[in-house]
Amino acid sequence: MSHAQLISRLNKPALVCVLTALAFPWLAHAATSVDEHRAANPQGAVEIDNVAGMIDVQGWDKSEVAVTGTIGKDVDRVEVTGEGNRTSVRVILPQGQHWHMRDGEAHLVVHVPTNSSIAATLVSSDLKVSAVHGGLELRTVSGNINAEGGGDVHVNAVSGDIRVTANAAKVIEVKSISGNIVLTGGNAEVEATTVSGDAHLTLGTVSRARFKTVSGELSATLGAAANAQIEGESVSGGVKLDFASAPAADFDIQTISGDIDNCFGPKPTEMRHGAGARLSFKTGDSNARIRVSSHSGDVRLCAKK
Amino acid sequence: MDSSAEPTDTIAAAAAGDVAAFESLYRQFSPRVYGLCLRLTGQREAAEDCTQESFVAAWRALARFERRSRFSTWLHRIAVHCVLSRRKGLRFEYEVAEPALGLPDRADPGSGTPPLDVERAIAALPEGARHVLVLVGLYGYSHAEAAGALGIAEGTCKAQLHRARQLLTSTLGLEEQ
Amino acid sequence: MNDRQQDSLDRLIANLPRDIVPPGNLWPRVAARLSTRPRHAPPMALAAAIALAAAGLASLFTWAVLQAPSVPRVIRTVAATTSFDEPRDPKYLLARNSVEKTFRDRLALLEPATRAKIEASLLVIQKAHEDIRKALAADPQSPVLEQLWQSTWHDEFDLYDGVVQATQPTMTRI
16 A cells, blocks of 8 residues: 555545534534434324524324434433323533533434424524424524424514414414514414514415514415404504405504505595505405504505406 | 302312212312313313313322312312413414303303404413413402412513403404494 | 403403313213322422422512512613503513513523624614604504504513523523
8 A cells, every 4th residue: 555545545534524524513523412212192292492403303103202313512411201192302401501502502303293293492493393283382582493384383483584384274373573484374363473574474364363563574465264354563664465365354554654555445545744644445245354553664455356 | 269168078078088079079160170271271182181180189189188278279279280380282272263162152242242252362362461361360360379370470460461451452352442 | 451441351351151161071081090199198298399390480580570689770761751551560560670681681691693683673672662652642642553552562571571481491401
């Protein structure tokens, strides 16, 4: 073997380590593997707590919760416990551990019975949920959430972005302070709230909906059921409602200093003394009610047909 | 809370191990416990679980029930503890499509607001506000009692009740009256 | 919320039934578990267990109230300057200030980028609240402004509560 060949052979493992560390930086910090399994109720609840890293929840057809992945050296352990029909997966940090140390991250894949419901509380960890048919109750400070569920959905993020698909939900509640929201829902009762993030909602035919923004832009594409109660509220952010067809409803749109634009029905009335605009009209014979109140945000209504 | 006479003899018999007597207590108090659990959890399955857990816990502790409070009050505290200990995993479904049995489905002629709308509005409240409204507004707890049961400060309890009322007033359209 | 609205709401709630019959017969499932009754348990065991559980669940607010310095960082002076329907109950304001203190304690534990986003959002809410307050001062009869004013007041509390709730499980372990 030549000197060059020997160097090449010796450096290969080192080269692999360097490349691996560059591709997966957390592994460079002596990560510990996790492989935990616990029998679980096929329609039970799974609770997940994590501070930092990434949790990938995947539904499967086994009556078991399996947790695999890695934890940083500053993570004490991953605790998987069960009581009754509930299974808990908790990433435990030692006392006094800061929450944003790189070696305090856990990167886990959590397999759960597909009909489980999931309750997750995260600080800066990202979360992904797929192939789960139960309800989702997800809360994060700064992690991003990407979830697809079969049941009802309640998601609350402070600065993380939220992307949710919940076509079979009866109730959807999505709240973000500064993160953006992208929601695809079916014929659910919906509440979507943002402070400064933007919200894009694609919904089916809703019976009750509440949309709220402070300064973010909120746009919703939806249908209105008979007797629908739809409310929108904004301080300075724009609100845009695109209806699948012009609903039969009692409309009351008010803004103090923003504009109102309506592509169907009558045009808004300018208030006296420059005190904003109001659009108030009723179409058809229905108890549906559509109300939007805004301080300075613009309000736009449109219907496809 | 429960204003009927205290079933002292039945409680004593159940405390001594008489299962039939305890069943009698179950028949008498389960609607109240279930109503409390259903309003606090907003979910029928969780309410059924909590009702069962409450009575099982009550059976186990009955020998130590010292009668310093009414039996219903003592049972209430056990039920609230059961609900709070299940905090996570709740609220996966609202009772929107299927009202709980016993709820009137016709409007009260005097109110103008269907009771089911009120129930739904309560179920849709944020958890902390809902817990306080149910205990204080519906079941007559004082702020001190509710705060103790929920493990929160009395001032926080008042704040949550105020918030619950604000939200319900808006949701039910009462500001238009 | 005025007195008439509160009376209407209280009447609606008072008319709700207290008792709801469980939809199924739960007794068999209860009865099946009655054979495991413990004997000679220490008299204070259940009370201690319940107290411990209750303390562990939501004791943070109580702790924050007890541990708060005599003067909270932010004193709510809005009550002194507005005539709108804002709660002026000192106990309510103390509780709200305590929640804010807990929020700031938790905020300090978060990574700087997240902290900055949250503080920026808080400023957005506070500015919105102040803008609405000024508009309402000029047009005190506006129901839209009244609704937005209350809403932004609660948005601030929701932000504090959101951060506290999301970090609560971690606090109970570390």
